[in-house]
Amino acid sequence: MTNDGRIFREAWIAGVGKHCPGEPKPGYVAPWDDTPEWERQCAAAVYGQVRDFVQVSAGSTAKLSRGQKGRFVALCWIAQTYKHIEAPKPGYVADWDDLPKWQQETDADIFEHIERTV
Numbered sequence: 333m334t335n336d337g338r339i340f341r342e343a344w345i346a347g348v349g350k351h352c353p354g355e356p357k358p359g360y361v362a363p364w365d366d367t368p369e370w371e372r373q374c375a376a377a378v379y380g381q382v383r384d385f386v387q388v389s390a391g392s393t394a395k396l397s398r399g400q401k402g403r404f405v406a407l408c409w410i411a412q413t414y415k416h417i418e419a420p421k422p423g424y425v426a427d428w429d430d431l432p433k434w435q436q437e438t439d440a441d442i443f444e445h446i447e448r449t450v
Contacts, residue, residue: 337376347438402440
């Protein structure tokens with residue numbers, strides 16, 4: 333489970349580096365060991381949700397658009413956030429259309445990275 337979370341986190345950091353304009357907030361690019369425990373648990377769970385989705389779809393997820401892939405990651409993240417935080421900050425649970433473009437692209441990158449590892 334820890335490795336799954338690390339893979340998710342590394343894909344997140346890579347996406348932030350690629351898509352986030354300007355200097356990202358330090359928390360966005362903090363290494364795994366400096367990531368809060370609730371985020372580690374969310375990362376591992378969402379990795380598992382994406383992995384399972386790819387597997388039960390027999391690889392048909394390759395036919396999804398980047399937007400569909402990113403939405404899946406974002407929705408899974410929202411559910412996990414609510415699981416771990418009673419009253420999360422609005423930005424933690426923002427709907428897909430309210431996320432900045434860089435975050436949408438990063439979420440799609442995460443899905444595709446996990447898809448390749450399955």
